[in-house]
Amino acid sequence: MSRLIFPQWTETFKKWVSLLAIGGPVYLTVLIWSCAQNPNTLRIGYQPDQPVPYSHALHAGELGLDCRYCHTTVDRAAKAAIPPAATCMNCHSQVWKESDKLLPIRQAFYENQPVHWVRVHDLPDYVYFNHSAHTTRGLGCETCHGRIDQMVQVYQHAPLTMQWCIDCHRNPEPNLRKPENLTVMGYQPAPGEGAEVKKQYKINPPTDCSTCHR
């Protein structure tokens, strides 16, 4: 009879086995889930197709157009401004004027109808980001947008999370450069440049909630 009774130690064993059987899948699910939900996984590299296959690598990289030729308001307004079709037509009324790929631009220009670009860098609607507040304080385009000059199709470079924003607001020095180098790609700040810029422009990024949330 006694042989049919499991020994006492199996009681503990049973608990562990059942915990593993139930908890294991839950743990794994949560683990995978949270990795999948991590903004680093989710957002970095987001690369939507645009109505016109505009290549930043060609224009900003190879041809060396300054970012501000198109994004004219980046240093004076909250929005960097996607250029109007008229800006494209400054050159493309001369070069590639027959190109099929540029058809939507020509249509937009002559019919005075906007092109519907797809937003790559999208912040939640309760975040109020201001480009000019950063570009005039010595933060380069590259710092947040990455090597635009090498992107044929633009993708999201940085996670754009609140943690990421605040890290820089708390310690901006490593990312600061002299404002004349704003649009230089692949720029390596000289040692002490960040500290100098910070002092010169009295850069003291606030971390108040209302800095970004209103």
Place this chain on the structure above:
Amino acid sequence: MSSLGPRYWKSLDELAGDENLAARMQNEFPDAADQTIDLPSRRNFFRLMGASMALAGIAGPGCQRYEKEEIVPLARRPEDQVPGTTLSYASVFELGGWGLPLVVTSYEGRPLHIDGNPQHPFTGDGMDKYEFGRHAGVTPFASASVLNVYDQDRSKSPLTHGKGATFDDFKNWIATAKNDIKANGGAVRVLSEATSSPTIAQLRRALTGAGVQWHEWEPLSFDNERAGLKLAFGKPLRAMVHLDRADTIVVLDGDIFIEHPAGMRYARDWKRSRGPEGSSLGAGKMNRMYSIESTFTSTGSIADHRLPLRSELILPFASALDAAISGGAMPSAEFLNEDKVKRFIAALAKDLNDVKKNGGHSVVIAGRRQSPQVHALAAKINDALGAGGVTVDYLDEEDRPTHVESISKLVSDMNGGQVKYLFILGGNPVYDAPADLDFGSALGKVDNSVHLSEWEDETSEKTTWHVPRANYLECWGDARSWDGTWTIQQPLIMPLYGGVSAIELLSMVAGDDKTGEQLVRANVESQGGGANWRKSVHDGFVANTAQQPSAVALQSLPMTNLSPTQLGGSRLKNGSLEVVYHYSSNTYDGRFANNAWLQETPDFFTKVVWDNYALVGPATAQDLGIGNESMIKLKVDGRELDVAAYVMPGQAMGSIGLVLGGGRTKAGSKGGTSADTTVGWNTYKVRSSKAIDFASGATVSAGDNYKFSGTQEHWDLRHGIDETLFHFNEGDRGTKERMPEIVKQVDHKAYVEGEGGEAWDAREEEEFWKDPRGRNYSLFQEKTYEGHRWGMTIDLGSCISCNACMVACQSENNIPVVGKDQVVRNREMHWIRIDRYFEGSPDDPRIVNQPVNCQQCENAPCEQVCPVGATMHSSEGLNDMVYNRCVGTRYCLNNCPYRVRRFNFLDWNKEFKDARNRVRKLVMNPEVTVRHRGVMEKCTYCVQRIQNKKIKAKNERRDLVDGEITTACQDACPTGAIVFGDLALKDSAVSALQADRRSYALLGNLNTKPRTQYLARVRNPNPDLG
């Protein structure tokens, strides 16, 4: 000074010590405030919601990116247009025939916010040192008018005989009728709203030259003044007063600040001579204002002395005042011998004579609704006081029939079959024309009638053609401000629903079919004295077009005959009661009935929303046996009206104030679409052409009960402090004495002698700070501030309770409208409210107004209780509200002694998710988050404006200038009572004001250290009236 206690009261129930009220006040929200009304079971609702949330979590949005967004840049960007920034344009808002110059702020082509034009020679003149960088004030009506642009109930296409048509149909009809119109000059009539537009005047001259007859109708008209000054001076004139030069101001039954077309300027001028720290009259001088009126107006509420008197008794009162000043026989009216009135007249006459003797100046202003005789008497008194050329100027007016004469003539011609074509330019005569004329049925006798209107309203229904009118922000036009300055109305957006302007329609009728711009421009260039068109449009006015004062000589006035009621006492029997017609703070004359912002802004003094009513004084109500919120049947001149009565303290005995502008049946989805969905009652039903301003001989009979929706008892500051507040007994004495003063007042004499400041602090120390560690002992670690320290000052002495700040805040901060049923449940969302306290006896109380917004406490009680850190203190001293963190516990509101937090019980913006409401969504300010259900919100000192200006200054590598940042309420305030700025700057306006002796913190004894401080109201009473 005594403490708050029973000296101040908010409602008659409170004064009477109503137990129910005390019980109601104990609850943060009235019963069932947190229940949804549209769902039967709250528990089921949450069960379902919980389940669906869980499913939603599994299915998806959690692991996806935000929804795909598009960026849609203009194909060709206009010059100066920077995406995501605002541009401001000058324009003008015409109401009641006079223009209010504006600056309209537009965001990427959408007009969003309206302020007064500070550069305009009329409204911008005399802004003082505290107002640098600020806009000139606006009326709440002008401020809220931006909402009308996006009103989806506006008519979208012409109608003919009730059937849809197109603009081409209408143009074809005009083309075919053109010859007939030309041939029948006399049978063609135009009925216009009152207008001062020079371009309309030009077109009118052309049309009347061709035989067309022109009529004008405006329900709230300024005709009496023109007629009265014609009696006095022999020519039609209007009075332009200069309150900045007046030591004594007497107002006879008028609302000179909100209703008067020059009110915004008058309010500023009044503030300038008000002081008390240095006024335009000289150091240490302060004006003194008397108001004699039947119903509380803003003027009466800020006057140093107010005498409640029936409107019909103003005429004998004015005769008596005239007699007391220049000698002559007093009229033998009985009420003049009543002690109170007798003393008032004697003291007033003595004051006026003394001022004159001492080389000062006074002015007497007669109100809009007073008869021409009263205006003539006011002119006579002004003449005797030497006011002419100093405190009052007279400007020439055109001689024309009064509006009542004009519309009466039109109706009799219509009934006589002499009208073949009638063009109605705006207005809504079927609704608001005198009841005895029966305009609606007369309209049926006209073969061809055209109504130009923004909405398909009561009149459009009865005309053969309805033509959509462009909103004033959508079309060219012009108007004159009260001083005569030619002010340009500039469109900010193309007409959203098509629509033509009045001048364009007139041009079609005249057969030239010009655009509005061509018409206005041609007129400015030919008549504007060589004015530059572009500069005039940019500035908003044509330079040097103000009228010069007219030379006048007083004529002898005819004898005035007084009616038996005018000769009687101030108490009246039922049957001989007086009815006085008022404009509504919610709808003006009914035209804003579909404007939800205005409908939900509490009335200046009754604090009722979404309604109109008959105002009855407490003594009269007792005589008639009616209570507050009871229906009454009012019988005037054979016409009957059912209306709800509101017992209003300070309403003159025997006078019933009937608020116009309710009961619209074709206003739209907000203001009523049928007889069952009206807001309020159509009080025009009893208004006759014989008694257009006030009528006598009214009978009242009591009916059932009614329920108003008002904010009077909501958000009571005193509720958190003292639970026994509303029934003081002998035993409560100790509590009462320790009540802090919520509103502080001081007499000018005492103020000059040094009252205020340290004296108040010392007394508070003695009263509340029994703690030996002193008043600055705090339980919390005090914060220190290195950079900006934002602060605000609100001057109780110059708040005229005009509601402009409330509407401006609503427009700036995307504050939702909740509707009448929700206001009953304490769910109104205004971030700034105006608390109105009565003081004294119910029959003749004084009023103190106190705007209350978030005080931005340094030791904020709300921050200490938030479990999720959704309200945090910023390094600049703001209580930041983070909507995306808020989980809706409402602890913060529970702990806020100022009751300034507002909770989104429902998703008030739900309707915007509906694709059909796309246009309405356009009124939202993109700089401010639109809050969703379940989050708390509150005033943030317009933090979006602070941030944007800070960024701009730093971009330009400079420091912020004092006055550069203004809050929306500050910009809108006509008297500049609200001043915002940086307390860290020692010489900023707000620092100077907070260092003033009058400055005090609201509930300062709680050691919340609020950043908003109030300036005590200084009164300047006449010692003889003590």
